[in-house]
Every structure is written in structure tokens, then in C-alpha cells.
Amino acid sequence: MEKQRMSRESFIQLRDFIYEKCGIYLQENKTYFLEDRLQRRLEAINLSGYDEYIYFVRYDPKGADELRELFNSVTTNETSFFRDSGQLEAFRTGILPGVLEKKRGPDRVDRTIRVWSAGCSTGEEPYTLAMIMAEAGLPLNGWKVDILASDISEQVLGSAKRAVYGQYALRNTGENHLKRYFVNGGGGYGVRPEIRDMVRFANINLSDSAQMKFIRGMDVIFCRNVLIYFDDNAKRKVVGHFYDSLAEGGFLVVGFSESLFNLTRAFRPVDVNRCVIYQKVQANTVGGGVCVKMSL
Numbered sequence: 001m002e003k004q005r006m007s008r009e010s011f012i013q014l015r016d017f018i019y020e021k022c023g024i025y026l027q028e029n030k031t032y033f034l035e036d037r038l039q040r041r042l043e044a045i046n047l048s049g050y051d052e053y054i055y056f057v058r059y060d061p062k063g064a065d066e067l068r069e070l071f072n073s074v075t076t077n078e079t080s081f082f083r084d085s086g087q088l089e090a091f092r093t094g095i096l097p098g099v100l101e102k103k104r105g106p107d108r109v110d111r112t113i114r115v116w117s118a119g120c121s122t123g124e125e126p127y128t129l130a131m132i133m134a135e136a137g138l139p140l141n142g143w144k145v146d147i148l149a150s151d152i153s154e155q156v157l158g159s160a161k162r163a164v165y166g167q168y169a170l171r172n173t174g175e176n177h178l179k180r181y182f183v184n185g186g187g188g189y190g191v192r193p194e195i196r197d198m199v200r201f202a203n204i205n206l207s208d209s210a211q212m213k214f215i216r217g218m219d220v221i222f223c224r225n226v227l228i229y230f231d232d233n234a235k236r237k238v239v240g241h242f243y244d245s246l247a248e249g250g251f252l253v254v255g256f257s258e259s260l261f262n263l264t265r266a267f268r269p270v271d272v273n274r275c276v277i278y279q280k281v282q283a284n285t286v287g288g289g290v291c292v293k294m295s296l
Helices: 008-022 028-044 050-059 063-074 085-103 124-135 154-162 175-181 232-245
Strands: 112-118 144-151 182-184 189-191 199-203 218-223 246-254 267-272 275-280
Touching (some): 008 028, 008 050, 008 063, 028 050, 050 063, 085 112, 085 275, 124 144, 144 154, 175 182, 232 246
Parallel strands (some): 112 218
Antiparallel strands (some): 246 275, 267 275
16 A cells, blocks of 8 residues: 555544543654554555544444554553663662551551552563562562553553563563573563463553542552653643552652652652652642652
8 A cells, every 4th residue: 555644634633532542642743653653554454544544443333443553553662671770679679668567567457569560561560570579578478469560552461461572671681580580482581470470461541530440559650651651631630540549658650751740749759769759648638749768
């Protein structure tokens, strides 16, 4: 099929439709990006142009299936194991011990550590978190681990569930971790079953209030390098969902280039081992954002 050109009007309609459905906002300089990504979809479902595609995803009974393909097309999935080691060290030496201490004691009945990797892409982040928790002796001695890994793209979730990776995904992985947690099967490095079993995957749209209301009691949420795809209104909506999903005093970890500044006062920035992490504050104490040094 000859490559189709996308008019400005078609781009605006698609951009607004994508924003409406998942909160991802594409600037107008992304016209060629969207055109390139969707050219393959036009060929796959035998449509003649973008206006016909817009009608299809909006009104055709099969449009719901194509919507998943549209999300797959517009999301970028750049990740690796043990990415941004400073934040992972903060989780290992600060956040995780603090959560365990909070849940200890004879009057504590909740012995489950709940961690959510939101926007997990092909699974490197949640499996990394599982490895860190395994090194901390979890799940053992009555403690349980529940790691939820979610993404809007069914395609990347399929890769995450297969849990087989090439050298590029492992570029930040030390030799000890490679030997301990992976099996080299010739076609790639497979994550060992004991780590895979710690993670459950789900297709979740972070801007979908109906889906998000079922996620509650999380101790830690990792949502790194995802908010950059949203405008401020969509960010506030998603961060509000995270607030409701977290247990009292729970933690939200965003990417180094991301910030909740001027978005919300429902989280306070805390310094955990020289990394800024956001902690949920009680609804009746929401106030200004001063970075607090935590001793965990």
C-alpha cells in the first residue's frame, strides 16, 4: 500500500481520541510519528486512509480490538533490568525496610507487601523488584509478596509474561544477578520461575477510573517515565488514582525527570538515600511540599 499522509484535521481527531481514551497527549510535532505507526494498522485491517481509521475505532463493533492495537502503536517501551539504580537502592535499603517495620508487631495482621509497577512495559521493572525482595528474604517467615505489574499495551504484557530477554535488556544487570535469577536458554535469558511467580500482570489504563477503583492497599507504586506522556490535567487524574490506591503512608516512585510539583499536595516529597520519593499524606493533613529527610 502506498504510504498515506495524515492531514492536520485527522491528526487532531486522533490525538483527541487517544487523549480521551487513555490520557496520553501527543503534541502536533508527533504527526509523522503517528502517521508512521498507524500506516501498518491501515495495511493490517485494509483501510484506505486515516479518516476511515478514525471512523473504524470510534464506531465499528470491532473497534474495541483495534483500540488495543492503537495503544500498542503509540506507546514507547524503553526499559531494562536494574534501571536507575539509585531509586532501586532507595527501595532496597529505605522504603522496603520501612514498610516491613510498619507491618511488624503482635497486633499487625497484614503480612503482605504490596508493590505495583504501573506502566511495566516488557516486565524488566517488576522482575527487578521481585529480585530485590527475594534478596531481602521475601516471601519467607509468614510474609507474602504481591507484585502487580500493569500496562495499557497487550503486546508488551505478552512479552513480559514470556520473561525471556536479550543482552540489551540486561545491560545494567550484574553477573551475580544474571547467574542467580536467569537461565540462559540459548534463545535468550529466561527469568527463573521463583521470580516469575512473584509477579502478576494486568492490562490497566491508568486514566480509567472504573479500573483503578479496584486497586487498593498498595504499599509502594513505581510509575517511572510514564507521566511524561500526559498533560497536567491527565497527570492530576492519574496521581489522584494512585493516592486512592496507596495504603496510608504509602510511597510513589516516579522517574528522575518527573515531579509532582504544582500537581498535588496529597504527597510529600521525602529524601530516601538521596532520592526524592513521594509519600502519601493523610487526607486531613494535606499541605505544602517541603522535602523531608527520612530515616528508615
